[in-house]
Amino acid sequence: MKVLIMGCGRVGARLASLLDEDGHEVTVLDNDVYSFRRLPSNFGGAALYGNGINEEALKKAGIEEMDIFVALTQGDNRNVMSCQIAKHVFNVPRVMCRIYDPLREEMYAALGLETISPTKVFAQLLREKLES
Amino acid sequence: MYIIVVGGGRLGYNLLKALLNEGHEVLLLEKDPRICKTITDEMGSVCYRGDGCEAATLAEVGTGRAEMLVAVTGDDEDNLVSCQVAKHKHNVPRTISRIRNPQNAVLFKKLGVDVTVSTTDLILEAIEREVPTHPLTHLLTIDEKNLAIVDVKISPESTSVGKTVKDLSLPKESQLALIIPDEGNAYVPTAGTALKADDQIIAVTTMETEEALKSALRGM
Numbered sequence A: 001m002k003v004l005i006m007g008c009g010r011v012g013a014r015l016a017s018l019l020d021e022d023g024h025e026v027t028v029l030d031n032d033v034y035s036f037r038r039l040p041s042n043f044g045g046a047a048l049y050g051n052g053i054n055e056e057a058l059k060k061a062g063i064e065e066m067d068i069f070v071a072l073t074q075g076d077n078r079n080v081m082s083c084q085i086a087k088h089v090f091n092v093p094r095v096m097c098r099i100y101d102p103l104r105e106e107m108y109a110a111l112g113l114e115t116i117s118p119t120k121v122f123a124q125l126l127r128e129k130l131e132s
Numbered sequence B: 001m002y003i004i005v006v007g008g009g010r011l012g013y014n015l016l017k018a019l020l021n022e023g024h025e026v027l028l029l030e031k032d033p034r035i036c037k038t039i040t041d042e043m044g045s046v047c048y049r050g051d052g053c054e055a056a057t058l059a060e061v062g063t064g065r066a067e068m069l070v071a072v073t074g075d076d077e078d079n080l081v082s083c084q085v086a087k088h089k090h091n092v093p094r095t096i097s098r099i100r101n102p103q104n105a106v107l108f109k110k111l112g113v114d115v116t117v118s119t120t121d122l123i124l125e126a127i128e129r130e131v132p133t134h135p136l137t138h139l140l141t142i143d144e145k146n147l148a149i150v151d152v153k154i155s156p157e158s159t160s161v162g163k164t165v166k167d168l169s170l171p172k173e174s175q176l177a178l179i180i181p182d183e184g185n186a187y188v189p190t191a192g193t194a195l196k197a198d199d200q201i202i203a204v205t206t207m208e209t210e211e212a213l214k215s216a217l218r219g220m
Helices: A010-021 A033-038 A055-060 A076-089 A102-110 A118-131 B010-021 B033-043 B055-060 B076-090 B104-110 B119-130 B210-218
Strands: A002-006 A025-030 A046-049 A068-071 A094-098 A114-116 B002-006 B025-030 B047-049 B068-071 B094-099 B115-118 B136-142 B147-153 B175-180 B200-206
Touching (some): A002 A010, A010 A033, A025 A033, A033 A046, A055 A076, A068 A076, A076 A102, A076 B076, A076 B104, A102 A114, A102 A118, B002 B010, B010 B025, B010 B033, B055 B076, B076 B094, B076 B104, B094 B119, B115 B119, B119 B136, B136 B210
Parallel strands (some): A002 A025, B002 B068
Antiparallel strands (some): B136 B147, B147 B200
């Protein structure tokens, strides 16, 4: 599958590398080229400089041909905006959005975005560990 | 009218002041405690410290009864989310967002923001108006009607000088509304009005026929 990942932080870089190992065609987009150092040296995908809330930058990154778009920048609002562009402007079949703020996450999930709140997931995980 | 303003920068600050002067009930949301303190010291308790993109913050300030939310932070993505939360979580009837990237106007409308104001476009238009050689400048754009009110200056070299309005082959979607001559009072032109050098023409046009109007008036 063709996957576009926005944000090459720890999670973005790791996900890119895992999907690359599984044989997917991965493109990573970040507005700071320094963050590409996190990608492993044997990374077979593409790493592109660009701002994911800009339609032109997304086009250049090939969003029109993508099967999956994942937003993993540090900013909830940037993720939300880029995911809505991916979904509503470019009709990417599957769009995944990381949103730290649980309330915001619930709202955008209700609006039809596929969302994950690491805050909720991690707190739940800790609770299970501590209570077991 | 209860209005919430998000973002206490220069724009938010001046908007808050203007709306308060008009007698509205206004609350400004600002994350930075120092900015909040400055505003509170000057204008009283009209500033609330908090994130205007957070549903919880918006609930605390009674966004449910707000008739309007205006998001004027410097980041388009923050303004978008603030307007969307106000709209979808709190049913605010009218949301207005400042945008810096003019391309976002179409996207924001599609995503439910009622009005966008592109500060970049406004500044560009204002500067163009001051460039004396610029043949056509936008005075006002009425998006809903797909109309623009424009200002065209007739240069002395233009072949339209001396021609009457009916001989100009203007696109039929365009109307000349007013002529402001170099000297004397402004007047409403008729079919028989002849254009003079240095006339300033205020016209109403559709977006599509703007170029045709410009050519007809400049006589090229």
